[in-house]
Amino acid sequence: MTPAPTPAPAPSADRGAAAPGTAGGVAGASTGARRQARAVRLGPRSLTALALVSAVGVAGFGWPFLAPPASTLNAHAQDAPWLFAGLLVLLVGVVAATISESGLGPKAVAMLGVLAAAGAALRPIGAGTAGLEPMFFLMVLSGRVLGPGFGFVLGSVTMFASALLTGGVGPWLPFQMLSMGWFTMGAGLLPGPDGLRGRAELWLLAAYGFLAAFAYGTLMNMAGWPFMSAMASNISFDPDASVPANLARFLAYCLATSLGWDLGRALLTVVLALTLGPPVLRALRRATRRAAFETPVTFTGHP
Template sequence: MTGITLPESEKAERVRPVRAVRLGPRSVVALVLVSAVGVAAFGWPLLAGPSFGTAHAADAPWLFGALLPLLVAVAVATIADAGLDAKAVAMLGVLAAVGAALRPLGAGTAGLEPMFFLMVLSGRVLGPGFGFVLGAVTMFASALLTGGVGPWMPFQMLSMAWFTMGAGLLPGPERLRGRAETALLAAYGAVASLLYGTVMNLYGWTIVPGLGSGISFVAGDPVHENLVRFLAYCLTTSLGWDLGRAALTVVLTLAVGPVLLRALRRATRRASFEARVTFEGPGGVRTPTGTWSSPKPDSRDAEV
């Protein structure tokens, strides 16, 4: 029996990943700068010297808490300006609403948060730029929905933006498909879920008193001593929650990941995010860049 041969254009469409947002140089620079400030915001207790820790231990979390939402907003605006059209905004709104609605389903139960698997799959299909925006917007919407607005929210937004963007940076679907791709996403979801909890612990560790002096942050102490305390803090306070989040992400990714990946890819193909828009002017002159040019005017077009 002779197989059906697909046209080359359709083959390319099925193999080449479709991105809702193509990152330009400005967007990349904005993401790098925001990420650098984010690393400083989370890691200042381990990165700063003793003098900084002693003098600004009480000020740093609040300073970064005020700075991060502005920087995240700038990054989101830069990415949106680079090519987040109406179709991408609609997709963003739907996925953010679903993610925000999924998060409360497991809140308060061993750290089970089903929104994480959706962020992994969405970032994978729609790319790192869209993933960064989706992660930040979803966490913001979730905080409004659950009443979780507070100084920790900007840190959660940036952490989730990193989480979703990382899925978009994994090897492309032209290299991996089927079970191999699902296994990769499940493994990423497990590791990234643990890292999300660890990174968020860095925020809470410095402002929330520890369970004992052996795991509390001590401003001005050597880095290696604070690092030992931090690891003990994670093991004591949040490891159970982080493992529950990672396990649920793996189970949901393996169970419904292939179906949802196909649905998302079908939606992105139909949305034609990367299609070149052409407009036809009155005289039939067409331009491919979203603008149109009219034919040269004659004497009848002159103003009276």
């Protein structure tokens, strides 16, 4: 007598169901593994805090240029530390809002600490050597992989930690934190975060790092240029001069004081992005997958 064939098991509609013998399954795990997760999700409060600190930062950079020529604000460099202190408080508020709203877990906070420590340790390597600062390379790649939200927090925290390490705490520190936060956040806003890979991605990051390195130096020049001594009359800010005249003065100031530093920083970022970029990007993406940042996990019972 021929035995009746054993019916094949019906396919499960829930592809996240667990294998036999397990208590439950994780739905969407394969999709989450393929997707590039973002460590920090920007919710309404985080976006509001970022917009506020960015607006105050722009005002901090720009108020000396908008003040009336007869105003004593243009002549009192000692007023700047009060503004810098306010910016520092707002930056702390951004970090607190982002962490509280996104629900960062221990792995995400640990990754933030590790990357910030690595960036802070890289900064003294090139400090004082023609602007060769390898930390900018790490910030570009980190912002690319982990997204704009994590990028802003990471850039600001890294600059703060490096200032503590190098003794660079001063009224310029909040501007450095803002500029580095924008620098790293910009890398997270580059196109093709999920699909662009290989040499094309490396050249994109290298080009961004080159341009953003000059942008960082320009922002830091703007923070101190209006408060230059009047003795440097040829390149200092003149509230009575026209906008084109002051732009020419500012360009001369940048060429005379920071071109070498900015160029060295930009070229080193390009070289490191093209040579060390592939292994560092793989390591960062592997770490985000293991941490499963923002991957939706649902447990379903075995039928």
